[in-house]
Amino acid sequence: MTQAIDTVIYTGRTRTTGGRNGHSRDAALARALAARAHLICPYSKALRGNLNVDIHVVWRAVPHRISHPLEITMNKIISIATLALTGAMALSTAQAQVPGIHRTDLVKHELSTPHLEGVQVRVDFEPGAFAPKHVHPGEEIAYVLEGTLEYQLGDSPPVTLKAGQALFIPAGVAHSARNVGSGKSSELATYVVKKGVPLATPSR
Known part of the structure; x- marks a missing residue:
C-alpha cells in the first residue's frame, strides 16, 4: 500500500480528532525542528509574532486515512545523538584494541x-x-x-x-x-x- 506523509503546521491552538486542544509549541523551535527533519512548513507566517503551533503528521492510505501526532522534543534529539556518538566511539575503540x-x-x-x-x-x-x-x-x-x-x-x-x-x-x-x-x-x-x-x- 502506498503511503505519503503530509506535514502541516497550524497557527494558534488547534483541535485534534478527539476534540481536545493541541499542546502549545514555540513557533521558532517548531520551525527549526521541522526544517531539520525536512518537513514542509507552508504557513511561514506562523513565525511572525509570539504564536503557538501544533505539528501533525497525516498518513494517507487507500482506502483509510490515519492521523498520528508527531511529537519532537529537543531532549529526545540530544539523547539519540548522544547514544549514536557513544556507540560509534565504543566500536572504534574496540576495533583498535x-x-x-x-x-x-x-x-x-x-x-x-x-x-x-x-x-x-x-x-x-x-x-x-x-x-x-x-x-x-x-x-x-x-x-x-x-x-x-x-x-x-x-x-x-x-x-x-x-x-x-x-x-x-x-x-x-x-x-x-x-x-x-x-x-x-x-x-x-x-x-x-x-x-x-x-x-x-x-x-x-
Whole structure:
C-alpha cells in the first residue's frame, strides 16, 4: 500500500480528532525542528509574532486515512545523538584494541607525493602478545626497539628480529607480529600510505 506523509503546521491552538486542544509549541523551535527533519512548513507566517503551533503528521492510505501526532522534543534529539556518538566511539575503540598491545601515534604528515602521507607509530608488546594478520594501504618499515619480535608475512616462514633489526613489509601483504621474548618488546613502525584510508585492515 502506498503511503505519503503530509506535514502541516497550524497557527494558534488547534483541535485534534478527539476534540481536545493541541499542546502549545514555540513557533521558532517548531520551525527549526521541522526544517531539520525536512518537513514542509507552508504557513511561514506562523513565525511572525509570539504564536503557538501544533505539528501533525497525516498518513494517507487507500482506502483509510490515519492521523498520528508527531511529537519532537529537543531532549529526545540530544539523547539519540548522544547514544549514536557513544556507540560509534565504543566500536572504534574496540576495533583498535588488541590485548597486550599498546600503540602510540608519533607522527602523521602529508608527503610531497600527492595522496600519500607518512605515519610513525610506537607499538609496545607485552610478553606473548600477538597482533593478528592485517594489511596496510602502503609500505611499512618495522624497527625493533627492544625485546624480540616474530613477524610472518603471507605464507613465508616466520622471521625473528631483535633490538636494532628492521623489516620491510610491502603494501597489501598480510602479516602478523608476536612477542616471543621473555619481557616487553617494542617496535617503531613507519608507514608510507594512502591519505584518508584506514591504516590497518584485518586479514585472514
